[in-house]
Amino acid sequence: MDSIPAISVDHLRVVRGDRIVLPELTCSVPPGRVTGLLGPSGSGKTTLMRAVVGVQRTSGGRITVLGEPAGSASLRHRVAYMTQAASVYKDISVRENVTYFARLVGAPRSRTDEVIDQVGLAAHARQLTGTLSGGQLSRVSLACALVGDPEMLVLDEPTVGQDPVLRRELWTDFRARAAAGTTILVSSHVMDEAARCDELLLLREGRLVAQDTPAGILAATGCEDFDAAFLALIEADQTAGAGA
Numbered sequence: 001m002d003s004i005p006a007i008s009v010d011h012l013r014v015v016r017g018d019r020i021v022l023p024e025l026t027c028s029v030p031p032g033r034v035t036g037l038l039g040p041s042g043s044g045k046t047t048l049m050r051a052v053v054g055v056q057r058t059s060g061g062r063i064t065v066l067g068e069p070a071g072s073a074s075l076r077h078r079v080a081y082m083t084q085a086a087s088v089y090k091d092i093s094v095r096e097n098v099t100y101f102a103r104l105v106g107a108p109r110s111r112t113d114e115v116i117d118q119v120g121l122a123a124h125a126r127q128l129t130g131t132l133s134g135g136q137l138s139r140v141s142l143a144c145a146l147v148g149d150p151e152m153l154v155l156d157e158p159t160v161g162q163d164p165v166l167r168r169e170l171w172t173d174f175r176a177r178a179a180a181g182t183t184i185l186v187s188s189h190v191m192d193e194a195a196r197c198d199e200l201l202l203l204r205e206g207r208l209v210a211q212d213t214p215a216g217i218l219a220a221t222g223c224e225d226f227d228a229a230f231l232a233l234i235e236a237d238q239t240a241g242a243g244a
């Protein structure tokens, strides 16, 4: 990688409860690219994202984000985080939620309707957020993350529960943002989304199993699709672990 990473994770250790979730993770995320974070359920994707945005207590190692230690106050407006559970107010309208977040990050009011439109909720702008469907609710969260046009987007399964047309539109938007210089770290369980990333990080049990381009992953495994490629990588890692 010839540019300075947007995210550098160096020997990161995270313990949650009595579980060592990330034993000693080292990886990096390039700037202005879409990096997909993949791995079996419970492999530590959300934990890593939480550490990147500075809301996860860590017990070793270091994370640098846009040149600053993760969680620095100076990163607050530069990095937006969309969690899996929609973190929006249910008792106000969609537009009021997005306007509130716009105000927090100093975004112009005009951006509110633009991002509501981008996430496909224009027809629901005045609807009470608590009456939306699950997929619509998570799009409100996404709109709140997008409204400040941050330098970095950390998105935890942003397309879960969305229909194929919307997923395609959201990915077109992510690609356009990356082309304009935004760094995107996005987790997903949908394997066809892996192909839309520039770079992939595959985790298993809190360890990095592979980091490569989508084409590199397919070439390395000799597989034709990502489902098969990831299964092959996970199984090879499991076998290597069992033999160690």
Ligand SMILES: Nc1ncnc2c1ncn2[C@@H]1O[C@H](COP(=O)(O)OP(=O)(O)OP(=O)(O)O)[C@@H](O)[C@H]1O
Binding pocket: 016, 017, 018, 019, 021, 039, 040, 041, 042, 043, 044, 045, 046, 047, 048
């Ligand atoms: N508060 C907690 N206390 C103890 N263990 C936790 C806590 N939160 C998460 N864990 C454990 O940490 C591990 C990693 O969880 P994490 O949510 O990071 O996984 P994930 O890869 O994002 O999973 P998924 O794909 O299902 O969202 C899991 O084994 C989970 O049970």
